[in-house]
Amino acid sequence: MALLSNVVGFSMFGLLARLGQLGIQKRNLSENLGGHAIAMAVFGYGGYWAYKWDLRAGELLAEKRAEIAARRGAATPSES
Template sequence: MTLISSILGFSAFGFGARCFQLGLQHRPIFDAPTGHLIASGAFGVIGYGAFYADKKQTALLAEKKKILLERREKENLEWQANKGQQAHAV
C-alpha cells in the first residue's frame, strides 16, 4: 500500500465516521464542514503513521528472517558434520 492511498483511505474513513456520527445525532450532515476537516485530518495522520509503522515492521521481519535462515543453515551444517562422525564411529 502506498503512502497516498493510506492517507486518503484513512481520511475517507474519518469523513464517513463523522457523517455517521452526525446522522445518529439527527443533525445536518454538511452544515459545519470544519468537523469533517478535523476528522479527515486526524484520521489522515493516523494513516500516515500506520504506513510508516508497517514499513518499519516489514524491515524488522525481513532482518529477523535473515537471522533465522543463517542460524538454520549453521545448524544444518553442524548436523551434517555430526552425522558424518557418527557413521565413522559405528
C-alpha cells in the same frame, strides 16, 4: 503511490465516520465543516502512521528471517 492511497482512504473513512456521527444525532451534515476537516486530518494521520508501521514491520521481519536463516546455516553441518 501507496502512501497517498493509504492516507486518502483513511481520510475518507474519517469523513464517513463524522457524517455517520452527525446522522445518528440527526444534525445537519454541513453544519460544522471544521469538524469534518479535523476528522479527516486525524484519520489521515492514522493512515500515514499505519503505512509507516507496515514498512517498519516488513523490515523487522526481513531482519528476523535473515537472522534465523544464519542460525540454521551455522547449526547444520555441511553435507558434501
